[in-house]
Amino acid sequence: MSTMIDYCAIADPSIWADERGLLALLDDMRRNAPVAWVEPPGFRPFWAISRHADIMELERQSDRFLNGPRAVLQSIDQEEAVRAFTGGSDQLLRTLIHMDNPDHRIFRAMTQEWFQPRSLGKLQQRITELAKRTVDRMAQSKYCDFVADVAVWYPLQVIMMILGAPESDEPLLLKLTQELFGPQDPDMQRQEADAPDMGTVQQFFAYFSAMTDARRANPRDDVATVIANATIDGRPIGHLEAMSYYIIIATAGHDTTSSATSGGLLALMRNPWQLARLRDDPALIPSAVDEMFRWTTPVKHFMRTATEDYTLRGQNIRKGDALMLLYHAANRDEEVFEAPNEFRVDRSPNRHIAFGYGPHLCLGQYLAKMEMRALFTELVPRLEHVELDGYPAWVQSSFVSGLKRLPIRYVLTDG
Template sequence: MSESVESAGYVFVDPTAYADEARFESACALLRREDPVHWVEGEGLGFNSFWAITKHADIFEIETKHQIFLNEPRPILGTADDDRRRAENGDLLRTLIHVDEPEHRNLRSVTSEWFLPKSLNKLDDTLNGLARRFVDRMLEFDGECDFARDVSMQMPLNVILSILGLPESDYGRMLTLTQEMFGAADEDLQRGADPAELMAVIQDFFAYFTTLTEARRAHPTADLASVVANATIDGEPLTMMQTIGYYVIAATAGHDTTASAMAGGMLALIENPDQLARLQADPSLMATAADEMIRWVTPVKHFMRTATEDYVLRGTTIKAGQSVLLSYPSANRDEDVFADPYTFDVGRSPNKHLSFGFGVHYCLGAMLARMELKALFAELLPRLRSVELAGEPALMKTVFVGGLKRLPIRFELSPHSPDTNN
């Protein structure tokens, strides 16, 4: 049975749709073709209506018009109740993704330098060390593991702990934070949807991060937490809300996202053995391969913007006060931009994917995410003698961030890289 344009629009509010790749992709292809600026009516369904934007060029256009299309008051799709609560009480936490100019520019400038290549390059040894550690740990699984749970969820969290300068004993706490704050709507991942539970998690983190801020103010170190704790805007220190918002986004934004790209990248290599062999034979393709994995998976499923004035897009008027949902996965399969968009090509160049968004809110950690992927696969692939699926992979149910929650693999791995002696 062929799907109608109207029902296709509902994939964006249905967490199960994202867990069914074929259904999601065909709905997006239909919308791109038939109704690229599509009104999704939420009346009676528990969410506020919005325009679903599915073409690459349109998402690009909206992201560059950041004076007209604001992140406030609705940066992410939630229920109508969530939207009402936020309008009445404000955000529980205000982070970079919740604010617009000029607050956004000021806040972003606090760490933008820290995320530039010249600073991040200092992390090379740390990333390579972590990649070595997690690939070595695969040896302990005796030829079979769940790559999503055992490898790809682990490494990005350790990177975050390391850049924030937190001890490994706080690993479990950071995992809870990511899962509760930016959680998928997936029962396997035990996310707390209850606002009271969420409030308790936030209070716990307030206490934790307040202590961290005080410690870094008393004894500054070289980590990101020290940069945030000691930052000033117009001569004033950041408010506690801004400081904690910063830690929270640093701790959460780079976790599920990068983990999803790693697991999805692994699956793409298993399903495309010619591309795996090509990358193993020519490691100089690692940079284009990492970007292709990020396009292929598109871990962030959307962000939203709200129009401050009427705006005509492709002949359709988006009225002041209406919201648009930017569908990054759809943009990344847009036939007008990508040759063979459904082909996984480790040498794809150019690769103008929108997985990191675009414009003033462009992902601050884009470079770091790429470095993590390159470090992991540069360690793993030369040692990987064989790999195949050992069970059914499963995707998370989510409407915001996610990818594979399970990737059972069977593999043969050499104990160390063929060109090293240790």
């Protein structure tokens, strides 16, 4: 193993809510210990991988570095709670991020066509109209918490549209998503004494079980119908896999976009000359959206497990070792990005890996970019002035996280 370097803070959820502390830690790891063996108290040890090139190298080899059984970082207590709840399984859910081939390839193909640009084109007008309504609502006031009042609702409404879920269920799905991704954050976690994560999952399962029954009885032109009626070799997919499929679309499908949206606006506020460039040249909005994803990297990490011995930057990774792929660190890699700690709306090329890389490249990346392009196309030309009206705050989570508060005051022109 490598010389012990104390980078254990990477497993502490609170560091992910400390903007400056996190970036300082990731910069130090990337420069001084890009392949670091860490043994955080309360966690099984793992390798922390922070260089862009190294993460891409590992992601290309999905047969050597598996998603299962440790897809995301959890404490030993969390792992034991999952096994107790599931009767011995290491996985509370079995989504695409937990699967390896051949299952990953088969399950991904079920909905892949739905999330391709050609299919998403039919949603463009509805998303554009939703973006305009969102900004129109903002214009009714001069103050808001951009996260709580705007950023969480807009992409959620798009996902509800794709699932064919009623608008009245939006508050429930938002609450469950925040509980699922923020179990260590006091503002997000489920207020339940015993097994809060499991309570959230059980509530999700009940909701989507009812949706499955409804779509089997009355199919529609939506993603929920695809999942409800999916088969493999002529047989319906398993209940766990179906419920997990709904959950990953309903949660990651909007939470990541809301994080990039709110973090992107904060970056524009901190770099007003970049906002001015967008106003002067709206053609830069697509590249600005990519820069927002690089800058915020809503999915902070995934875990992989080595199936054989492997050498990376001189470090001997053993069969069975776990690796934490730090996408947030890789997206500030000075070997790949010129001035990586500068926010540039015209950054080109922009080889960020906020959506992952290789076989597990995010299924919803085109939808996320479409949503954000529509929103900022509507917002930027009307935004005469914007400034902080308090302090921003971030979610305490090492997995999927971003801003949880962004109080602003602003002046918007009429649309």
